[in-house]
Amino acid sequence: MANVYEALAEIVGKEYVSDQPEELFFYSRDPGTMDPKKPDYVVVPQSTEEVQAIVHLANREKIPVVPLGGGLVLSGLSRPLKGGIVLDMKRMNKIIEVNETSRYAVIEAGCAHGVFQAYLKQHYPNLKYSSPDAPPSATIAGNILIHGSGHMSQATGFHSEMLNGLEVVLPTGEVCKIGSCSTTPYWFSRAPLPDLAGLFVGWFGTTGVITKLGIKLYPNPAKKDMMIFLNDNPDHMTDILYKLTGTEMLEDLNVSCSALPAHMEGLQLLLIYITANSDEELELKRKFIRATLRSYVDSKDGGFMFIPGFAKGRFLEVPLREMTKYADTKKGGGFEYVGAIMPLELFSRAYRAGIEIAAKYNTPYSLAVRVIGRGHCMMFAYAYAFNRADDTDRLNAQRALHETNRRVLEMGGIPWKAEEPAQKLILEHMDPHTVQLMNKVRSALDPNGIMNPGNWEVK
Numbered sequence: 001m002a003n004v005y006e007a008l009a010e011i012v013g014k015e016y017v018s019d020q021p022e023e024l025f026f027y028s029r030d031p032g033t034m035d036p037k038k039p040d041y042v043v044v045p046q047s048t049e050e051v052q053a054i055v056h057l058a059n060r061e062k063i064p065v066v067p068l069g070g071g072l073v074l075s076g077l078s079r080p081l082k083g084g085i086v087l088d089m090k091r092m093n094k095i096i097e098v099n100e101t102s103r104y105a106v107i108e109a110g111c112a113h114g115v116f117q118a119y120l121k122q123h124y125p126n127l128k129y130s131s132p133d134a135p136p137s138a139t140i141a142g143n144i145l146i147h148g149s150g151h152m153s154q155a156t157g158f159h160s161e162m163l164n165g166l167e168v169v170l171p172t173g174e175v176c177k178i179g180s181c182s183t184t185p186y187w188f189s190r191a192p193l194p195d196l197a198g199l200f201v202g203w204f205g206t207t208g209v210i211t212k213l214g215i216k217l218y219p220n221p222a223k224k225d226m227m228i229f230l231n232d233n234p235d236h237m238t239d240i241l242y243k244l245t246g247t248e249m250l251e252d253l254n255v256s257c258s259a260l261p262a263h264m265e266g267l268q269l270l271l272i273y274i275t276a277n278s279d280e281e282l283e284l285k286r287k288f289i290r291a292t293l294r295s296y297v298d299s300k301d302g303g304f305m306f307i308p309g310f311a312k313g314r315f316l317e318v319p320l321r322e323m324t325k326y327a328d329t330k331k332g333g334g335f336e337y338v339g340a341i342m343p344l345e346l347f348s349r350a351y352r353a354g355i356e357i358a359a360k361y362n363t364p365y366s367l368a369v370r371v372i373g374r375g376h377c378m379m380f381a382y383a384y385a386f387n388r389a390d391d392t393d394r395l396n397a398q399r400a401l402h403e404t405n406r407r408v409l410e411m412g413g414i415p416w417k418a419e420e421p422a423q424k425l426i427l428e429h430m431d432p433h434t435v436q437l438m439n440k441v442r443s444a445l446d447p448n449g450i451m452n453p454g455n456w457e458v459k
């Protein structure tokens with residue numbers, strides 16, 4: 001395939017294509033438990049036209065194309081399961097426009113969270129968007145496309161709900177615009193047109209390459225605070241979350257449950273995030289939240305925790321650096337979690353299952369919840385850190401993840417950003433007509449089957 005290498009070099013320039021073992025080694029794996037899969041080429045394009053030319057070439061040569069953002073999805077979704085070209089989008093990192101009045105931004109698909117956050121802080125401190133706790137090199141596109149969630153998800157829902165529009169290179173090479181930008185110069189919304197974004201969001205790079213996206217921005221109130229409520233009875237948690245989301249006062253609501261450090265075992269820590277435009281408004285919200293959970297405090301079933309100033313600063317960091325530290329507790333950099341999207345009423349079942357599975361696989365349990373929307377659902381994370389240099393440890397984590405995925409589906413949840421074996425489990429549970437529809441969509445968009453083949457195979 002020497003001619004493919006030459007053709008790619010012609011498109012992006014020799015320094016931005018590689019078939020060398022060092023690069024292929026890195027692009028064949030991610031920090032999760034899945035086995036490495038080697039690409040044949042890694043290409044780093046700089047423009048939509050270059051992406052288009054690569055996709056045309058891949059169609060001619062019938063070779064796979066796998067888009068890659070920050071490569072931090074953890075479930076191996078941008079490992080090239082059938083070889084081919086990994087399309088690293090990181091050079092397409094421009095911030096094209098910020099429309100302050102209509103509160104949206106247009107960015108290229110390789111733009112990382114860290115870069116965009118720093119840009120807003122410097123140029124538009126009155127605006128923000130919802131970002132995940134992923135390391136800052138994760139891309140906004142990669143996160144939105146997988147239905148991620150983050151620091152404003154209680155108020156604004158899944159990150160895919162921030163999406164106003166897309167520019168996408170279809171698997172057959174045409175460049176297509178989705179949302180208001182298809183019809184006007186503005187990227188203000190996906191409505192009132194047919195919502196074609198659904199052909200690309202939640203498909204994990206199997207239906208096209210996103211090159212630009214428009215995202216909603218939100219006011220950034222000057223005051224921020226957080227409160228911690230401690231609870232030790234998982235059966236109370238659904239009601240507590242229901243009550244708190246009912247206040248409509250929170251931006252983010254998390255629950256953290258972990259066997260380590262030992263004094264936290266058996267406790268559920270609720271992290272409640274609020275913002276306001278003045279100290280009075282902040283105090284009013286704090287009072288209201290305390291009143292909402294008063295019955296639990298009065299019955300001594302729970303209580304608010306005093307948080308010293310230095311610790312509060314850590315909790316208010318975006319992204320939470322403590323989270324990244326946890327991801328490396330075993331050293332050796334291995335980390336993966338099942339993020340189960342499920343209704344709030346499953347909290348106690350999901351919690352008990354997590355403790356049981358962790359005990360079975362001889363690992364300290366680490367569970368975390370992020371409430372999405374006004375309690376419309378939650379992302380229930382079962383995290384497994386492992387040492388990547390120790391294959392026994394990696395395979396143990398892989399088995400624990402597989403069992404967790406199975407249990408989540410049995411309970412009535414759906415594993416989020418599922419790794420390849422979990423995709424098969426989900427498809428087994430799915431209505432067969434839905435699977436057929438997915439197959440029709442994918443086959444119609446990608447007749448040569450070049451986009452991220454092996455992932456979400458619905459044929």
Ligand SMILES: Cc1cc2nc3c(=O)[nH]c(=O)nc-3n(C[C@H](O)[C@H](O)[C@H](O)COP(=O)(O)OP(=O)(O)OC[C@H]3O[C@@H](n4cnc5c(N)ncnc54)[C@H](O)[C@@H]3O)c2cc1C
Nearest residue numbers: 069070071072073077132133134139142143148149205210
């Ligand atoms: C410590 C830690 C904390 C985390 N916390 C959170 C959290 O709070 N919330 C959360 O949502 N996630 C979290 N994550 C998970 C993950 O890192 C993020 O979701 C991240 O934003 C994924 O983005 P990425 O750029 O790394 O995507 P990638 O891994 O590069 O890609 C993800 C998927 O999207 C596809 N894709 C990427 N770019 C394109 C494109 N341009 N066109 C078409 N398809 C594309 C890829 O093929 C792949 O299937 C966390 C991860 C870690 C390690």
